[in-house]
Amino acid sequence: MSATEFFQNVVNALQWGSFYALIALGYSMVYGVLLLFNFAHGDIFMVGAYIGFFVATAFLALFASGVGIITLPSWAILVLVILATMFLTSFVGMAVERIGYRPLRHAPRASAAITGLMIGIIFETSILAMFGAQRMKFPELLPGLASASQPTFGGVIISWQKILIVGVALVLMLLLQWFVSNTKWGMAMRAMAFDFAAVPLMGVPLNRIAALTFALGSALAGAAAVLYSMAYPVLDPYMGITVGWKAFVAAILGGRGSIKGAALAGFLLGFIEIFAATVFPSTYRDLIAYSIILIILVFRPHGMFGEEHTARLRL
């Protein structure tokens, strides 16, 4: 592999990893605060992509130059689409929490994992029933971006789209980090992660914090869905499975409830996958990615940034 090829792969891996990182954050926060595997999260991502599709279509019809009522520049439409999708997807997450997890708050956590799994299946089936098996094409939000002259660096093509995707992802991660470490609600979330039993007794509203955690995680999944659909503009009801489960593994790899860990592990997974696919036949990608994860977990059982804890699935 030449140096150019290598750096090209690094750029690709950064884009691929930012999807994983954004989704992994949702898993990681829910797992950190509520000690719960939110197996529906991958499908929340998928629903987010469909929400993004409708939001993007609607906003393009409303605001795009030439057709819209008010003309907005396309970057503003993009920002609006991302924000609206994040907002709407957060309600999906809160609904999942309300229906699937809140009634099971004092039940075995494994049972909650089953409800999550089942809600995911319901999402997939409903989307399939509503839109059929035909794949939908995500509209182009920034026309001209692909045809514009792309920045290159010593032969490595760094497209505008990749800069945009990685940039938005990083901004969102920093915002989340700021929210969790600097606001009152973030402090409540951290406290809950520290002691799930005692903190509600101190007047912290457990249900609202849980809903907030789900809302934040799902909003990030919604943003990831829009970015993902910009890069791979084909929607199908099972897109959440492959990406979602890998992001789940990345979340655990990062360490329980660690935002930094989940983000870095997401990027790491992206690097592993991209480089595995360039060195070996691409069918070996999953095999190598999961094997490396297995090996890392053998040596760092609490993840890369996780603290040792004795939590386990209660019965």
Next chain:
Amino acid sequence: MASKLTNKAAFFKQTPALGWLLTGLVIAGLEMAVGKPLARFLGIGKIPALFGFLIIFKKPSLQFPFIFNDLGIIAGVIVYDILIYLLPLVLVTWLTYRLTNRVAGVLYRKSALLSVLLHILLLYLVLRLWTDISTYRELVTRLTMIAVIVTLSLNVINGYMGEFSTSHPGFMAVGAYVSSVFTMALFTQSDYFGPARLPASLAPVFFPIALILGGAVAAFSALAVAIPSFRTRGDYLAIISLAYMFIVKSLFENLEVVGGPRGLGGQPDLASFPVIFVWMALGIWIINNFVRSTLGKALNAVRDDELAADAMTVNTRKTKMTAFLFGAFWAGLAGGLLAHVLRYINPGSFGLQKLAEVLAMVYFGGLNSVLGSIVGAVSINLLGEALRPLELYKWIVIPVILILVMIYRPTGLIAFREFDLVEIVKPKEIKEGDDATA
């Protein structure tokens, strides 16, 4: 009024297992004798394979009012079910519960073991007669019996050990592939492994060896999960086992010797109904004895409090390891059986969907309970088959049912119950004029 009704139906509670089996025999016999003419008379055509659910749900129209099929046919199916199933069920149990109680008492006093064996034989006879009606019914029953083994083996890990393992499809895949390669290489002429090496008549003899080999390799591969995850406590078994599942799937997808992603087909038809029944009975018996042994009790202790168990001289690591490998063995064995029923396997079928299915069966039926696993496997399987005509909507109905079960009974329908065959074959006490609530 209510107590009067319970009084009237008290014989249900006083019917021993022998009585139920006798009823089953009568029903199966009745269906064999008059099922076909009755079905034709009622306008259904042929005998409804699964209590008529397939007929009732056929061609669902989602417009109000939700009419699934011709009302006449639905009425016919209901009449059929009442005449063939419900009526004999009530009548035979009511007429014979005193007699069967007496017989069960005699048998039980003579030898409990003999009585148990007789019951199992009767169960086999009932199932055999019932499934003789249609090949579809037989196939569903065979798959259900395999599901019972899988569910039980996962319950050992997720229920009795209290961990959350997600690697069962992986174990099944390993078992399925290993046993398939074994039987195909020895007894069939195939593109993969060349000509048959042994005469096909020897195949039934070697089939158990193939299955046990498959289970053993699955158990051995389970070490890859067990060794890292049992060093520390926590949820890491869940993640490591998930990674294991994906690794196994990806591995078989890349193994061109066994067909790669196209899969492996043409296994010899060895997993017939009696063979699967014997393996299921054996599986239930061995797993039940395992969880009721000292080791099983130690396993429960580890689940409830590992530190305390350790203090009480339980070797926690060894206990968990044994149970995990034990569960993996049976999952691999069931995978081998499955491969020889379907006679085609591909890596894609041992993925997340299989995982959701197996987990659903365990948690629906009930944790820490052999009976619960049997109930869970049978009900989810039959439900899946009964709702098959709903096509896509089946995957909304079943998850909704499961979510409701989880919300109202978080540990499943029949959780934390001991399963004792000797207790089951015991005659019931007959209480005269007493409302049988006890």
